[in-house]
Amino acid sequence: MSHTDYYFRHQCILRKLQKAPASLEEIQDYYELECETHGYAFSFSKRTFIRDKNEILSMFKREIGYNKSLNKYYLEEEEIQDDFGGRIADTYNTYLALNMMESIADFVHLEKRRPQGMEHFSELMQALKGKFIIKFEYEKYDNSDATARRAEPLALKEFESRWYLLAKDLKDNTIKIFALDRMSYPETTKQRFKADKNFNVNTYFEHCFGIVRPSETNAKPEEIILSFKGNKGKYIKSLPLHISQQIIKEDEKELQVKLLLFITHDFVMEILKHGDEVEVLQPQQLRKSLKTILKGAEQYY
Structure with a gap:
């Protein structure tokens, strides 16, 4: 059985248990139906299910529990959301849904803007995995010539x-940080490097909105309070701006949220994107910065 078949079975088990607890027989029946629908070879047993449970815990950080009195399996509550596993699962399930249609053009409208640089993805992944030094040419958007890196x-x-x-x-x-769409001729060298054991990418971006982090080594994240007006609050509640987002007030008129972030250009642009549907309550310096930007924009209108 291929890795694709294993992954498909894992996703079937997760989808079934996300709906409601289920017995082994109910999981098997659901998986068999999905195999028929998507054209996968059906193979299932209690032994493979136990193995699948362990692999699902390892790959997606989702633990499957068992209720003896009900004779049913269920998904344990997530303590820490696994962004990577969740995003990969979402992409895969979308692919399965689209693959069912002979022609999707009449049903699904895909984003026409496609980022450049994705052709470098595989090369960079191999370098990351093997811890190889890479070389490439990089061009900034300030009209400067490309430089070798x-x-x-x-x-x-x-x-x-x-x-x-x-x-x-x-x-x-x-x-x-290097944008893939400004990178040319990436090449993996044969020279390996020793990774810093103290470096953690999740910690590095923990208080960042987007890709920008302050260059100052002593920079500290700030507590930011935003007020979203009317229905905009519902959107912000359903899709939080950042993992640190906490709701501190919610009523029919507004949604107030608290964030702990570095105040960077990326974050300022995000606030401006919401126009008059958001107000910065604190910090005062951020309010002043936005006021200056908005006054400067008046000259164009």
């Missing part, structure tokens, strides 16, 4: 449909 790749990060490489630039031994 050598770097130690640390992670790939997605933001607003673009992908970025987090890497240590060996020119000055500084951690930087």
Whole structure:
């Protein structure tokens, strides 16, 4: 059985248990029906299910429990949401749904803007996995010529449909972010590097909105309180701006949320995107900065 078949079975088990607890027989019946629908070979037993339980815990951080009195399996509550596993699962389930249709053009409208640089993804993944130094040419958007770079790749990060490489630039031994669409001729060298055991990409971006992090080593995240007016609050509640988002007030007129973030250009642009449906309550310095930006924009209208 291929890895695709295993992954398909894992997703079938998760989808069934996300709806409601189920017995082994109910899970098997659901999986058999899904195999018939999508054209996968059906193979299921209690032994494979036990193995699947362990693999699902390892890959997706979702634990499957068992209720003896009901004779049913269920999904344990998530203590920490697994963004990677969840996003991969969402993409895979979308693919399965679209693959059922002979022609999707009349039913599904896909985003026409496609980021450039995705052709480098596989090369960079191999370098990341093997901890190989990479070299490439990089062009900034300030009209400067492309420059040759050598770097130690640390992670790939997605933001607003673009992908970025987090890497240590060996020119000055500084951690930087490189957009894949501005990268040319990436090449994996045969030279390996020793990863810093103290570096954690999740910690690095913990208080960041987007890809920008303050260059100052002593920079600290700030407590930000935003007020969203009317129905905008419902959107912000259903799709939080950041993992640190906490609701501190909610009624028919507004939704107030608290965030702990570095105040960066990416975050300021996000606030401006919501126009007159959002007000910054604190910090005062952020209010002043936005006021200056909005006054400057008046000259164009």
